[in-house]
Amino acid sequence: MEKLVLALVHASRWLRRYFADHVITVLTNYRIGQILSKPEISGRLAKWAIELGGHTLVYKPRPAIKVQVLADFSAQVPANRIQECEEEQNPTPPPSPSDIWALYINGAFNEDIAGAGLRLISPGSQELTYAICLDFKSTNNEAEYEALLAGIRLVVKLDVQHLEAHVDSLLVAGQVRGDYAAKGDIMILYLELAKQLTSQFTSFKILHINMSENKPVDALSKLASTSFQHLAKDIRIEVLKNPSVPFRQVNVIQYGTTSWMTPIIRYLQSGIVPENKTEARKLQYKACHYQMGDGILYRKSYLGPLLRCVDPQDATYLVREIHEGICGIHAGLHMVVAKIMNAGYYWPGMHLHAVEIMRKCFNCQLHAPKTLCPKNNLIPVTTAWPFKKWAIDVVVPFLDAPVIPAEIGLRSPRMLAVNKIDNSDERRLDLDLLEESHENEAINEAKYKTKLEEYHNARVRICTFNVGADVLRNNEASNAERPGKLAPKWEGPYLIQEVLGKGVYKLQTLEGDPIARTWNTQ
Structure with missing residues (x-):
C-alpha cells in the first residue's frame, strides 16, 4: 500500500501544475482514500497524506480492464503502423504483367562531362532508347540519380501507371527503397525529388541488377559522356544544362524566431x-x-x-x-x-x-578604479657581489656593534677597551676572508630576491595587449584631462603602435599620430 501512495505522491510532484489547478480522478481498486483519511495513520503515510491533502483528489474504482487495454494499445501504436496493418489486412492486388513498363538506366562520369542512358520497354516489347548529356559538374552517384529522374519524368509524360526500374547502382536502389539512408545535402535533395515523382505511379518498384545485365544502357551513358555526334538517328539525345536539384539550398533564418523560451512555449x-x-x-x-x-x-x-x-x-x-x-x-x-x-x-x-x-x-x-595588483612578473637584477654598482665592499664590522659619533668624541668604555696594537692585523685577516663574506652575502641576497619574487608574482594579474588594440591612459600620468575630484581616472582611447615587451608599449592616437615616450601597463 505504501508503494501505491508513494507513486501517487510522485505523480503529484511531477504534475504539480495540473494537480494544483484541476480536480484529479484516481482510478484504483484499492482503498487509498480511506486509508489516508484515517486519523490513526503515522509515519510516512501521515506525511504523504498531508502533502496530498493540498490537492483535490477523487478516488473511483477502475473500469473494465479490456477497455483500458484497448486505450493503451491505441495510445502506444503510431499512426503509420496502423496504416501498415490495414494495408496488410487489405492488400492491393498486384498489377498485371501486361501493364508493367520496364525502365533500365545507367549513369557514367568522367573528368570532363557526365552522361546517362535510358532504355524503356513497353508491355508489348517495344523499346525506346534515350541518351542524356549532363553539361555540368557532377559525381557518379549524381549522374545515376539524374538518369533515374529523367526516366521517371519521361514515363510520367506517357501516362504510365505501373513502372519497374532496373539500376546497377546499389546505392540509388537502396536509398529509394529505404534500405539505405541518404547522407549529404545533395543526396537528400535527389532522394526527396525521386520519392515525389514515384508517388505519382499506382505501383512502383526499383530493382538492383548487375552491370552485365545493363550493357546496352551502359554503352549509351558512356557515349553520351564523351561525344554523341556519331550516334544513330533513332536515339534521342538531350543536353541538361542544370541539375534537377539545386546544389546549394538557401535557408532563410529570421533573427529572434527561436530562443530559450521556444521549448517552454511549445x-x-x-x-x-x-x-x-x-x-x-x-x-x-x-x-x-x-x-x-x-x-x-x-x-x-x-x-x-x-x-x-x-x-x-x-x-x-x-x-x-x-x-x-x-x-x-x-x-x-x-x-x-x-x-x-x-x-x-x-x-x-x-x-x-x-x-x-x-x-x-x-x-x-x-571612471574605473585603478587596480593595485601588478601586471607583470618581477625580474630581479643580479650582480657579481652585493653593492657592486655602488662600489661598496662588504667587510666584517670593526666592532661587535656599531658606534655613534658621541662615542668617538668622548670615548666610551668599549672604545677604551679596543686593542690598537692588534687592530691592524685583525683588519688584514678580515680582508683575507673577504671572498667568503662575498659568497655568503650573495647567497643571502639570492634567497631574499627569490622570496620577494614569489611574493610579487603571487599577486600578478597578467595583462597584455596586441598591436592595434584600444587602450586607455592613466590621467594622473598623462595629465591630458584637467585633474580634479570628479575628473576621469583614465583618458583616451589610444591604439597600441608597438609592443616592446615586459609590459612596455608605444601608443598612437586614433588618427595615427605617435605618442611621445613609452608606456607601461598598470
Missing part, C-alpha cells in the same frame, strides 16, 4: 517535449514556474507579480537602457539586475549577461 501550448528523457524531465520541471498569457510567456515570481520573459535582443536593450539610458546612473551589477526584475522582466543568466554588457560601457571604463 510544451505549455502543445505538450511537445524533447526525445531525450533527461531533457524532457528537466523541461517539465522548469515549465512549472512559467505560464502563458495572451501569447506571452511569463515567469512566476516570489516577489509577487508575474515577470515577462524576454529574448537576448530585448535583454540587451533593457540592460543598456537601465544602466546608461536617460534615467541610468551607471549603477553596479546587483542594482541593475534588481531594477530589471522590479520593472517586471526576466531571462536566465541575467547577471552574466549584464556583466558582459556593462564591461563595454565607455564612461564606466573612464
Whole structure:
C-alpha cells in the first residue's frame, strides 16, 4: 500500500501544475482514500497524506480492464503502423504483367562531362532508347540519380501507371527503397525529388541488377559522356544544362524566431517535449514556474507579480537602457539586475549577461578604479657581489656593534677597551676572508630576491595587449584631462603602435599620430 501512495505522491510532484489547478480522478481498486483519511495513520503515510491533502483528489474504482487495454494499445501504436496493418489486412492486388513498363538506366562520369542512358520497354516489347548529356559538374552517384529522374519524368509524360526500374547502382536502389539512408545535402535533395515523382505511379518498384545485365544502357551513358555526334538517328539525345536539384539550398533564418523560451512555449501550448528523457524531465520541471498569457510567456515570481520573459535582443536593450539610458546612473551589477526584475522582466543568466554588457560601457571604463595588483612578473637584477654598482665592499664590522659619533668624541668604555696594537692585523685577516663574506652575502641576497619574487608574482594579474588594440591612459600620468575630484581616472582611447615587451608599449592616437615616450601597463 505504501508503494501505491508513494507513486501517487510522485505523480503529484511531477504534475504539480495540473494537480494544483484541476480536480484529479484516481482510478484504483484499492482503498487509498480511506486509508489516508484515517486519523490513526503515522509515519510516512501521515506525511504523504498531508502533502496530498493540498490537492483535490477523487478516488473511483477502475473500469473494465479490456477497455483500458484497448486505450493503451491505441495510445502506444503510431499512426503509420496502423496504416501498415490495414494495408496488410487489405492488400492491393498486384498489377498485371501486361501493364508493367520496364525502365533500365545507367549513369557514367568522367573528368570532363557526365552522361546517362535510358532504355524503356513497353508491355508489348517495344523499346525506346534515350541518351542524356549532363553539361555540368557532377559525381557518379549524381549522374545515376539524374538518369533515374529523367526516366521517371519521361514515363510520367506517357501516362504510365505501373513502372519497374532496373539500376546497377546499389546505392540509388537502396536509398529509394529505404534500405539505405541518404547522407549529404545533395543526396537528400535527389532522394526527396525521386520519392515525389514515384508517388505519382499506382505501383512502383526499383530493382538492383548487375552491370552485365545493363550493357546496352551502359554503352549509351558512356557515349553520351564523351561525344554523341556519331550516334544513330533513332536515339534521342538531350543536353541538361542544370541539375534537377539545386546544389546549394538557401535557408532563410529570421533573427529572434527561436530562443530559450521556444521549448517552454511549445510544451505549455502543445505538450511537445524533447526525445531525450533527461531533457524532457528537466523541461517539465522548469515549465512549472512559467505560464502563458495572451501569447506571452511569463515567469512566476516570489516577489509577487508575474515577470515577462524576454529574448537576448530585448535583454540587451533593457540592460543598456537601465544602466546608461536617460534615467541610468551607471549603477553596479546587483542594482541593475534588481531594477530589471522590479520593472517586471526576466531571462536566465541575467547577471552574466549584464556583466558582459556593462564591461563595454565607455564612461564606466573612464571612471574605473585603478587596480593595485601588478601586471607583470618581477625580474630581479643580479650582480657579481652585493653593492657592486655602488662600489661598496662588504667587510666584517670593526666592532661587535656599531658606534655613534658621541662615542668617538668622548670615548666610551668599549672604545677604551679596543686593542690598537692588534687592530691592524685583525683588519688584514678580515680582508683575507673577504671572498667568503662575498659568497655568503650573495647567497643571502639570492634567497631574499627569490622570496620577494614569489611574493610579487603571487599577486600578478597578467595583462597584455596586441598591436592595434584600444587602450586607455592613466590621467594622473598623462595629465591630458584637467585633474580634479570628479575628473576621469583614465583618458583616451589610444591604439597600441608597438609592443616592446615586459609590459612596455608605444601608443598612437586614433588618427595615427605617435605618442611621445613609452608606456607601461598598470
